[in-house]
Amino acid sequence: xxxxxxxxxxxxxxxxxxxxxxxxxxxxxxxxxxxxxxxxxxxxxxxxxxxxxxxxxxxxxxxxxxxxxxxxxxxxxxxxxxxxxxxxxxxxxxxxxxxxxxxxxxxxxxxxxxxxxxxxxxxxxxxxxxxxxxxxxxxxxxxxxxxxxxxxxxxxxxxxxxxxxxxxxxxxxxxxxxxxxxxxxxxxxxxxxxxxxxxxxxxxxxxxxxxxxxxxxxxxxxxxxxxxxxxxxxxxxxxxxxxxxxxxxxxxxxxxxxxxxxxxxxxxxxxxxxxxxxxxxxxxxxxxxxxxxxxxxxxxxxxxxxxxxxxxxxxxxxxxxxxxxxxxxxxxxxxxxxxxxxxxxxxxxxxxxxxxxxxxxxxxxxxxxxxxxxxxxxxxxxxxxxx
Numbered sequence: 001x002x003x004x005x006x007x008x009x010x011x012x013x014x015x016x017x018x019x020x021x022x023x024x025x026x027x028x029x030x031x032x033x034x035x036x037x038x039x040x041x042x043x044x045x046x047x048x049x050x051x052x053x054x055x056x057x058x059x060x061x062x063x064x065x066x067x068x069x070x071x072x073x074x075x076x077x078x079x080x081x082x083x084x085x086x087x088x089x090x091x092x093x094x095x096x097x098x099x100x101x102x103x104x105x106x107x108x109x110x111x112x113x114x115x116x117x118x119x120x121x122x123x124x125x126x127x128x129x130x131x132x133x134x135x136x137x138x139x140x141x142x143x144x145x146x147x148x149x150x151x152x153x154x155x156x157x158x159x160x161x162x163x164x165x166x167x168x169x170x171x172x173x174x175x176x177x178x179x180x181x182x183x184x185x186x187x188x189x190x191x192x193x194x195x196x197x198x199x200x201x202x203x204x205x206x207x208x209x210x211x212x213x214x215x216x217x218x219x220x221x222x223x224x225x226x227x228x229x230x231x232x233x234x235x236x237x238x239x240x241x242x243x244x245x246x247x248x249x250x251x252x253x254x255x256x257x258x259x260x261x262x263x264x265x266x267x268x269x270x271x272x273x274x275x276x277x278x279x280x281x282x283x284x285x286x287x288x289x290x291x292x293x294x295x296x297x298x299x300x301x302x303x304x305x306x307x308x309x310x311x312x313x314x315x316x317x318x319x320x321x322x323x324x325x326x327x328x329x330x331x332x333x334x335x336x337x338x339x340x341x342x343x344x345x346x347x348x349x350x351x352x353x354x355x356x357x358x359x360x361x362x363x364x365x366x367x368x369x370x371x372x373x374x375x376x377x378x379x380x381x382x383x384x385x386x387x
Contacts, residue, residue: 001239003131006300009350013297020294024199043209046147048197051140051184053147062181119240120189126239133192134301139235141295142228143183144197148205149228149254150176152220159213161265168257175250186243198294203287211284214267215277217258218326219284225254226317227288233365233374234309238302248370252377258324259379267325278329285317285328289339293346304364307343311359314339319378336360 028042035041045054077088123132153172160169187194197205208219229251236244271277292310299306318332328335340360347354365374 001126003127004303006303006305008297008300012293012350016293016296020198020200020290024202027199027202040210043206044148044151046144046151048144048147048202051143051188051194120191123190123240129192131301132190134298135235135238135241136187136190136192137195137298138231138295138302139183139187140194141198141201141291142231143180143187143194144201145205145224145228146176146180146183148209149220149224150180152209152216152224155209156216156220159216160261165261165264168261172254172257175254179247179250182243183247186241198291200287200291200294204284204291207284207287211280214258214271215280217261217324218281218321221254221258222320222324222326223284223288223317225251226320227313229255229374229377230309230313230316230365233367233370234304236370237366245367245370249373252373255320256377258326259320262325272325272327275329278327281321281326281328285314288313288317289342292343305362307347307357307359308362309364311340311343311362312364315360316374316378323379 031041033041046052047054050056077086077093127135150173153169153176157166157169157173160166204219205224208216208224211219229248232244232248232251235241236248289310292306295309296306299309315336318328318336321328322332330338337360340358343359344354344356347357363371365371
């Protein structure tokens with residue numbers, strides 16, 4: 001695959017890095033102090049420097065229980081065919097061996113490739129060391145997010161009604177666990193350092209984890225999963241990353257979950273229009289804006305314009321928010337043109353000869369299969385033109 005590196009402004013990149021490091025040190029120190037004196041500091045028991053939860057990897061326990069549970073996961077379609085379940089793949093139905101199959105053949109092949117020396121050799125053939133580092137920097141942004149998604153979806157179980165909703169959310173918890181451990185293995189197979197959470201991700205994820213009740217649905221299933229949907233849709237065509245299409249398919253269901261849940265248990269008018277709630281939602285989104293220029297250098301290294309990606313993500317997030325009933329301040333009709341002007345203003349300062357572009361109309365997801373999944377998740381073929 002031919003990758004064409006895009007030019008970037010080195011001075012702007014350094015300024016973004018320095019700002020991130022400064023804010024990171026201040027906020028992390030403040031959260032440590034709060035935790036020491038018994039106040040609300042960092043909530044997540046997660047070590048992003050080690051890319052692990054507190055307590056370490058404990059792969060022995062994972063292999064004995066998590067891996068084994070997936071192998072032995074039984075399917076109702078096979079064990080109780082008189083019930084209306086359709087939970088087996090065509091390959092699993094053909095094999096009639098549901099007790100020892102929980103992954104599709106595509107997932108099995110991808111998992112075997114992860115542990116094979118040939119896979120690492122392929123990565124070394126397809127990518128330079130700098131390109132590998134760029135890909136890891138990009139993927140780890142959502143890799144750390146999967147840890148929080150695991151935590152948040154588990155907490156959300158206590159806030160949804162009905163057996164169906166709990167069953168759906170339970171599957172999300174399982175899928176987030178799979179995402180975290182599989183994506184972690186994929187990222188580490190590149191054999192380059194895995195960065196910590198940037199402070200902008202940290203603020204976004206911590207505010208989502210600390211959100212109350214169904215506000216977690218907004219922070220996680222709309223914002224974080226919306227970012228993940230776009231990122232996996234953007235990266236899954238790269239050599240060695242084809243398994244991300246399966247992540248992308250899962251994320252499409254996760255982003256659709258609040259929309260489908262609120263059809264049965266709609267938000268009240270006050271929950272939708274409460275000015276304080278609207279501001280809380282905006283507060284959750286804002287750190288994502290600062291993440292865009294921070295990722296610019298790494299995205300450019302693999303031929304992706306950070307503001308095309310950012311525009312695509314923010315358009316999808318606001319669309320998902322409206323569909324679920326989470327109203328925003330300002331409204332999307334005001335917010336999206338404002339963001340377009342903000343993006344173009346930044347680019348005018350940092351990109352010589354920049355002319356106005358409609359970044360909010362961009363779409364960095366690639367491949368008809370991926371785009372079809374997103375059209376279904378988003379409810380329609382999106383069209384947008386920012387002022």
